[in-house]
Every structure is written in C-alpha cells, then in structure tokens.
Amino acid sequence: MNIKIEPFKNNIGASISFNIKLIEPKNINQIKEALNNYGFVCFRDQNLEPAEYLKFANQLGKIKEYPMLKDLENHKGITVVERKENDKGKSYGEGWHTDSSYLSKTPKYTCLMGKVVKKDQGQTLFASQLASYEALDQKTKDKIESLIGVFSSAGPISITRLEREAERGTGKSKDFLAEHSIVKKVGSRKTLYLSPGHTIAIKNLSEEESKNLLNFLFNHQTKKEFQTSFSWEKNTIVIWDNHSVIHSATPFQGRRLMHRIILDA
Numbered sequence: 001m002n003i004k005i006e007p008f009k010n011n012i013g014a015s016i017s018f019n020i021k022l023i024e025p026k027n028i029n030q031i032k033e034a035l036n037n038y039g040f041v042c043f044r045d046q047n048l049e050p051a052e053y054l055k056f057a058n059q060l061g062k063i064k065e066y067p068m069l070k071d072l073e074n075h076k077g078i079t080v081v082e083r084k085e086n087d088k089g090k091s092y093g094e095g096w097h098t099d100s101s102y103l104s105k106t107p108k109y110t111c112l113m114g115k116v117v118k119k120d121q122g123q124t125l126f127a128s129q130l131a132s133y134e135a136l137d138q139k140t141k142d143k144i145e146s147l148i149g150v151f152s153s154a155g156p157i158s159i160t161r162l163e164r165e166a167e168r169g170t171g172k173s174k175d176f177l178a179e180h181s182i183v184k185k186v187g188s189r190k191t192l193y194l195s196p197g198h199t200i201a202i203k204n205l206s207e208e209e210s211k212n213l214l215n216f217l218f219n220h221q222t223k224k225e226f227q228t229s230f231s232w233e234k235n236t237i238v239i240w241d242n243h244s245v246i247h248s249a250t251p252f253q254g255r256r257l258m259h260r261i262i263l264d265a
C-alpha cells in the first residue's frame, strides 16, 4: 500500500495518510524513515481496537513496560493516560520533556492514540531537537559533544505524577536516575538530548556551570522556531522519536483518554 507523507512547517513533524489496518512490511520502513526525518508523525482516523494497535506497534519496535502507569486490562503494553472530567491542576505530561529519560534504557518511540477526545481539547507541542542542535554555534556544539546529563524521574515535571498518585492513593512510586550523552545521533544527523522536566545536572561540571549551561540549552531547545503545535482528535495516532523531539502537553479541561505504547528501537 502506498503512503502519503506530508511534512509540517519547517519539516517538524509530518502527517501520513494511510490506513494502518492495510499495513505492509515496506510501510514500516517508510514510517521509520519519516520519523528520522521529521521527529514525529501523525495518522488521522484510525479506528483500531487495542489488539490491532498493539500489532501495529509491535512492527515498529519492541514494546516496553512503563513503570509509572497501569496497563490496560487484557492488553499488556498499552497504558491509559486519562484526565477525568473534574480533574484540577496540570495535565499529565505538561512541561517540556522527552519520555522516560530517567531510565537507563530509554524508549525510542512513543505512540499515543486519542480514544476520548472532544473538539479543541488540548494540543501537544513538539520541538525538533534535530533543528535545535543544528542551530547551535560551533563553539557550543564542540563544548557539549561529550557531555553526560543526569536525568531523574523526580525532576520538575514529576509534580503531575505525584498529584495523580496522591489523588488515587496509590502511594509514591520508585524514583529512577540515569545518565545519558546529551548529543545523540538519529539517522545521519545529531540531536540535542535533554529533557527540561528530568535533566537535573551535567556531569563533571561545577553546580553553577551545570545550572547555567542547562538553563541556556533548555531555553534554546524550546524556542518557537523549532516547534509544531499538534491538535488531537479521536482516533488520531501520533508516534514520536524520543531522541529527536521533546514535547509538552498543553492545558485543557474535561475528560480526555489516550492509549499509550512505548517502544525500544
């Protein structure tokens, strides 16, 4: 089956017109190539049952367990991200981050499918870290080439998780800490791998140097010029490469429910 790929502005994200139920093996490579080029891809109007969604995801990578949320009953590998009708405070995932960067083996891709979404109910902002890396001056690129970042699940974004755990009375889940190179390679290009919600320090720098460099890079990587704002609809699937985009949920009210799968490459 032929797929039609239409990049968004500045090649940050792309829309793929395609019926996932008719997928062929060659399409998987086309989707991965689009992810390498554009960081995230979306598929509209995909009415997939959980088993069909898992089957599709399984072809893109190895389904990974997510330690912070429960699996959907009878469908291991799908976690439910839900905001209830009367939930207050921040949305889950509000604040710039890349998923699970506090794990020593980070997920390559995240898939998110809108199951209950009302009209105009929240966007996800994506910022291209291919673009942000390429826009750095050579001096900064040289400086950060071999630096290692420290990533924590107790970083600034954890507040949304902690609120959720408190509301549900599930108790505090375990915190995770990991170290990663802050420059990664995706395809033939380099990316800036930092997660403002999780990166708490740069190794082997003084506390002040680390703080200043992180502030500068966080500010740089979230500039408007690297961003695309994506609007959700029911039955939309978005897949992103956690190594080449960072993302942030935006505020909204009312019930919204998504099915999420994370994958190793």
Ligand SMILES: [Fe+2]
Binding pocket: 093, 097, 098, 099, 247
């Ligand atoms: Fe996220």
